[in-house]
Amino acid sequence: MYKPSVIKQFLISALLWMVWSGIAAAQTDGEDPIIVGANIGNVPWEFQDTDGAFIGFEIDLVTEIGARLNQDLEIINVPFNGLFAAVQSGRIDIAISSIGITEKRLQSVSFTQPYYDSDQSLTTVVGSGITNLNDLRGQVVAVDTGSTGDMWATENQEKYGFSEIRRYEGLAPAMLDVVIGRVKGYISDIPALLYYVKDKPNLAVVERIPTGGQYALMLGKSSSLTNDVNEIITDLKQEGFINQLHEKWFGAPADVGTSTVDVVPMPRPSSGLIFNFVETFLNMDVFMQTYPMLIAGLFTTIQLGALAIVAGLVLGLCLALVRLYANRILQIIVKAYIDVFRSIPLLVLLIIIFYALPFVGLSLSPFYAAAVALTLVSGAYTAEIFRAGIEAIPKGQFEASQALGLGYVHMMRDVILPQAIKIVIPPLTNNCINVIKDTALASVVAMPDLLKQATQAQAVAANPTPLIAAAVIYLMFLLPLVLWVSRLETKFKTGDR
Amino acid sequence: MASLIKLENVTKHYGDFKALDGINLEIAEGEVVCVIGPSGSGKSTMIRCINLLEQYDKTGSITVDGVLVQKGSNLKTVRAEVGMVFQSFNLFPHLTILKNIMLAPMRTKGIFKADAEIKARELLAKVGISEQADKYPTQLSGGQQQRVAIARALAMEPKALLFDEPTSALDPEMVGEVLDVIKKLAETGVTMVVVTHEMGFARQVADRVIFMDEGNIVEQGTPREIFDNPKEKRTRNFLRAVLNH
Ligand SMILES: Nc1ncnc2c1ncn2[C@@H]1O[C@H](COP(=O)(O)OP(=O)(O)O)[C@@H](O)[C@H]1O
Ligand SMILES: [Mg+2]
Numbered sequence: 157m158y159k160p161s162v163i164k165q166f167l168i169s170a171l172l173w174m175v176w177s178g179i180a181a182a183q184t185d186g187e188d189p190i191i192v193g194a195n196i197g198n199v200p201w202e203f204q205d206t207d208g209a210f211i212g213f214e215i216d217l218v219t220e221i222g223a224r225l226n227q228d229l230e231i232i233n234v235p236f237n238g239l240f241a242a243v244q245s246g247r248i249d250i251a252i253s254s255i256g257i258t259e260k261r262l263q264s265v266s267f268t269q270p271y272y273d274s275d276q277s278l279t280t281v282v283g284s285g286i287t288n289l290n291d292l293r294g295q296v297v298a299v300d301t302g303s304t305g306d307m308w309a310t311e312n313q314e315k316y317g318f319s320e321i322r323r324y325e326g327l328a329p330a331m332l333d334v335v336i337g338r339v340k341g342y343i344s345d346i347p348a349l350l351y352y353v354k355d356k357p358n359l360a361v362v363e364r365i366p367t368g369g370q371y372a373l374m375l376g377k378s379s380s381l382t383n384d385v386n387e388i389i390t391d392l393k394q395e396g397f398i399n400q401l402h403e404k405w406f407g408a409p410a411d412v413g414t415s416t417v418d419v420v421p422m423p424r425p426s427s428g429l430i431f432n433f434v435e436t437f438l439n440m441d442v443f444m445q446t447y448p449m450l451i452a453g454l455f456t457t458i459q460l461g462a463l464a465i466v467a468g469l470v471l472g473l474c475l476a477l478v479r480l481y482a483n484r485i486l487q488i489i490v491k492a493y494i495d496v497f498r499s500i501p502l503l504v505l506l507i508i509i510f511y512a513l514p515f516v517g518l519s520l521s522p523f524y525a526a527a528v529a530l531t532l533v534s535g536a537y538t539a540e541i542f543r544a545g546i547e548a549i550p551k552g553q554f555e556a557s558q559a560l561g562l563g564y565v566h567m568m569r570d571v572i573l574p575q576a577i578k579i580v581i582p583p584l585t586n587n588c589i590n591v592i593k594d595t596a597l598a599s600v601v602a603m604p605d606l607l608k609q610a611t612q613a614q615a616v617a618a619n620p621t622p623l624i625a626a627a628v629i630y631l632m633f634l635l636p637l638v639l640w641v642s643r644l645e646t647k648f649k650t651g652d653r
Numbered sequence: 654m655a656s657l658i659k660l661e662n663v664t665k666h667y668g669d670f671k672a673l674d675g676i677n678l679e680i681a682e683g684e685v686v687c688v689i690g691p692s693g694s695g696k697s698t699m700i701r702c703i704n705l706l707e708q709y710d711k712t713g714s715i716t717v718d719g720v721l722v723q724k725g726s727n728l729k730t731v732r733a734e735v736g737m738v739f740q741s742f743n744l745f746p747h748l749t750i751l752k753n754i755m756l757a758p759m760r761t762k763g764i765f766k767a768d769a770e771i772k773a774r775e776l777l778a779k780v781g782i783s784e785q786a787d788k789y790p791t792q793l794s795g796g797q798q799q800r801v802a803i804a805r806a807l808a809m810e811p812k813a814l815l816f817d818e819p820t821s822a823l824d825p826e827m828v829g830e831v832l833d834v835i836k837k838l839a840e841t842g843v844t845m846v847v848v849t850h851e852m853g854f855a856r857q858v859a860d861r862v863i864f865m866d867e868g869n870i871v872e873q874g875t876p877r878e879i880f881d882n883p884k885e886k887r888t889r890n891f892l893r894a895v896l897n898h
Contacts, residue, residue: 552742556739556745571756
């Protein structure tokens, strides 16, 4: 089970305390650094060179801004759809990641003036036969969760007849699936893709999708930095600094008349909403708009959870029986299996199954990849639970069954397992709870489960209400199970069977 | 009389320890044999070898009704013919009394549920606890549970019954009711091997008494021979110890 021991909990709290006091000490040294959140890997805006240093157009830009503000910068890696909640909560001061200014986002965050005019684009594998958007009828397309490309694809799904929009956490995993052929095209920001395909002859940006987005720095609604940063951007444009960055990263200066060159006003929301707890975290409008998505996600979560639980039970029972009664060699193999799958982090296993197996010709859909990973791990835990349950049955029960002439199958089915089941119900239910919780990890392989739907809704609405709603939904359906298990456990402990 | 159970040179090792040391024994059909002897002398081990709850060493052989007792398809036949009653009852706690008795005949002999139930109720009447049919084992007293265990063994209509200290786990006031059932059975002509510390009972029901010590049969004979006129010193010491406690 995942139950942490008291010692482990103590160590974790000790560790947290050390980290916290470290941060506190660092902060007393001077002014707080400006924290910049960036979706590292978003070429050529923010990514890592071979030494692991952060580089890119926007990295250069914020570094210069930090220098002119005369403040230290700390750049941290945050996934794209996490940036919105992070600036709203103040966890980061500035978000960069070629973030497009939208009316919806302006309701809950603020932007500086833009410094880049962009469009979306379609990228495909050369020779795949997909040369424009119309070739994608009936096909699966990839986007980044909650991005401008995601919004465009969602609005135009019917028009172009995409069979499915699969949502990824960034360019790298999405492109991996495009190359494998699991999705047929990737809709994303044109500058990033032009840069990315530059040295990859097997990929091509085949269509520009005019969405007219403009990128800017994103800050919290009530951030005191916004005006200062915006003025620095004005200076940097007038000095030609930003256009130099354009030339550095795209190989040519920006066109005349674009926001990379010209000073433009700071975007303002149409109605002047100010920060308010209820509007931000419990926004009814956002909830009403997004709850169908959440319900669809919940349905996927339940399907995935149910399949993995049932398959894990069957697998676990078989493994337990082999572990207990088969010949030595099989026993050793099964023991190794159980130990390995209880040690491997589920996320690692999931990523291997989804992204590595296609290289040996086994390409599973997100749903089945997640179901297989969950089943393999749940089976290992279930096997140990069943084994403990069977071993808890007194030897006399086996002997009486044998003496009566019952065969192995009847002995297990009619005598041993019915008694073992009672013992294993509480730990099995705990395991089920863990499986359902772990389904949330499937969002990394672009599966539209509850968490994934909530993060997408959150990024599109630029409001964390869907995340809160998702948390409440998880609670509503796991809390009763947790309570039921505690009741069973006390009941069995007091010997009332 | 033809012998039903036959042990030839049966030895049993637990690792290096020799629990049985070359036992030779024939038990005739209908015979009632009581096995006595000090604790650890190998009594349980011997009767548990007869239905292969313990695997005896390859050097010896056991046959039941002419069938060699070994792993494999013959084992079913042997276990169908030899019932066993344990010191600790070993009833199935998740099944009612009735279902405890019905289970094995239904599963191994393909008897229909209705027939198995009629038979089970007859057997419960025979051991004197008809009223308890729908209760669960833990709701019964020890003596009642052991009587159910006997009925459960009888439901398979075995030719022989093995008892391993059937009254040792019982409160003294319940010993009598269980021994009475076994006595009644003895009169029906079923072959029985009873490991017991109840010397009075052994004297009363046994056709033959076997005294074991250190994995061997030290002495055997009629109850009168063993109890009134033991030849071996070890037998005399044992009997003096148990009868004078
Ligand atoms: N599973 C076992 N492993 C090792 N030794 C055992 C085992 N079962 C019985 N023995 C040993 O074999 C000897 C005979 O045991 P047992 O047949 O139970 O004696 P009895 O029934 O006469 O009291 C004892 O010394 C006991 O310790
Ligand atoms: Mg014994």
